[in-house]
Amino acid sequence: MKKLLLLALALVLAVCVSAASAKDVVIAFSQIGQESDWRTANTDDLRSAIENHAGWKLVYDDGQQKQENQIKALRNFITQNVDYILFTGVVSTGWDEVLKEVNEAEIPLLLIDRIPDCADKIDYVAAFGGDFVEEGRRQVAWAGEYLKKAGRGDEDVNIVIMEGTTGASAQTGRTEGNLKALKEYPHLKLVGQQSGNFTRAEGQAVMESWLKSIDKIDVLIAQNDDMALGAIDAIKAAGKVPGKDIIIVGCDSVKAAFDAIVAGEMNCTVECTPLYGAFVVPTIEALERGEKFDKTVVHPEEGVFDVDGGIDLGTVKSVKAADVISQRRY
């Protein structure tokens, strides 16, 4: 009886596998987890873009913020012999081994959002991601240009930088951009730099301490909106007015940040779009047609949103947040 059951199970499995491999293009996606609204929008957009595409099948794995989970998922994808692997790594190091295995299995690799440190040593088809250094530059440049416009261009201004999770490529890139841009605005004085781990709770706690240890803070650069939103609560608790006493520049452009900007509690958010579906799908279609890619880097177009709009940052001009809030999807 047991043997019969096993046999039946094996048959069903075999039929399933052959049915899937016969026609469907199987695309596997190893995602970090659901750390923020941004990540959720990123996941939803890619999932719906792939699942709604005729003849494509998605195998999705949620890594729950753990590298070992993601490594396991990638090895599973190799065993299942999927056609494409989309990958976002929770940290930037430690992927050499498993990504080499992906290369050996000759499965085309598409890097989403974060590029691991070992990118030089492995083969990948394309990398989709925001230009983190440029985003960091825009954050500081916006503050500099905004102050100039407000007639405070020559005033000495104290600025604090709240960094993301130490070692994440968004943190290293944005910090590089932040610091590079600070050199162009010598009157912006860096008085604090600390990690808020990209979360609201830690953003709140870090700001709370800064408000006590640093005498005067004029500008807060938060490397994501969640930390900025957490900091807003801490600023209120200290009896200061967020957005006025302290100018707050976030990053990512999530819906909650737009709400805060419209409410006057936040000043600006630099976009880091999570909507990659529109860029990833054509690439896979082209690969299916047999076109060749070699480590192509695709930066999606991104904007800057603030209270009044019209601040020129060289590469981009800011847009009034209230005008576009109704079109935001995340």
Add this chain to the structure above:
Amino acid sequence: MAGKKFDVSGIMQSKVTWAVIAEALILLVCFIIRPDFFSISYQPSTGMLYGSLIDIVNRSAEITIISMGMTLVIALGGTDLSVGALVAVAGAIALKFLRWDVLTYTTPGDYTVYPYILVIAVPLIVCALMGLFNGFLVAKGGIQPIIATLILMVCGRGVAQILTDGKQFTTGYSPFRVIGQGSFLCLPMPIVITIIVVIAVALFTRKTAFGAFVESVGVNPSASRLSGIKAGNVILIVFMITGLLSGIAGLIYSSRIMSNDSNNAGLNFEMDAILAVVIGGTNMAGGKFSLTGTIVGSLIIRTIVTFVYYFGIVAEATMAFKALIIAVVIVLQSEPVRRYFAKRAALRQGGARA
């Protein structure tokens, strides 16, 4: 000489003493670098006391509350790894009742979809039941606590994510804000809740025989059973209390940020809670426990974090810095060091008397 003599040697042998000394040393370093670290003022706009020391106590609330339960679990000779995940579960349930369906109620605001009583009661009940589940596996299933609680540690966050469709819900409901950001008698509400919890647990364990039961079961379950203590029930109650306390901590955490954060809420709280208990002098092998020591342990952990933020230790060095301080604290508490100081104290005392 008649009367009780002041036993310096005994005090120097106590781990709690060393925890207090360690905390005092860290604060002393803070004071030397920046005396205004100790300044406390009244903040009229929020009606609360304002200062770094207040921050330390306020932000240590979640760990202190959880570690009250963890102390009892460790006194039983076990550990509860699920507390951090339960923090996430509590937050997810609360936000689920506040927002229910973000596609129908699209913008966060000062409203709740379901009555406020459900927002508070359901997370607490569910967490208590999850604690009871842990206790059941340990007491009735005979599974080792570390394995039994691993189950909810792993799947708890999954449950939290399913509840909110993997999304981060945000709310603006003001009665909910009171839990984490409100105040009572000029004190931040989390501190008030912590005081109530500590008093409740202390009364329950020290004014009834329950504390003695816990220690007895922790030292020798079979002997306790033979002397008429229902070890199984003691275990069930202790795990249920820990679950409930994790739920309370979860409500505080999510009220502070007015949203659920299933991935980060309570992350590594089990480690911090165990550390707080161990620094506080309770032995991992079970037996005697010290709630006072645990509170000091929890404060030490938070003082280190606040120190890092306040004095701007570079982000990359933060982890190493925390580890270094904790290593020093643990070494100070180790048997040889304590015995050395106790011997010296005894010698000095003896010398003075002679």
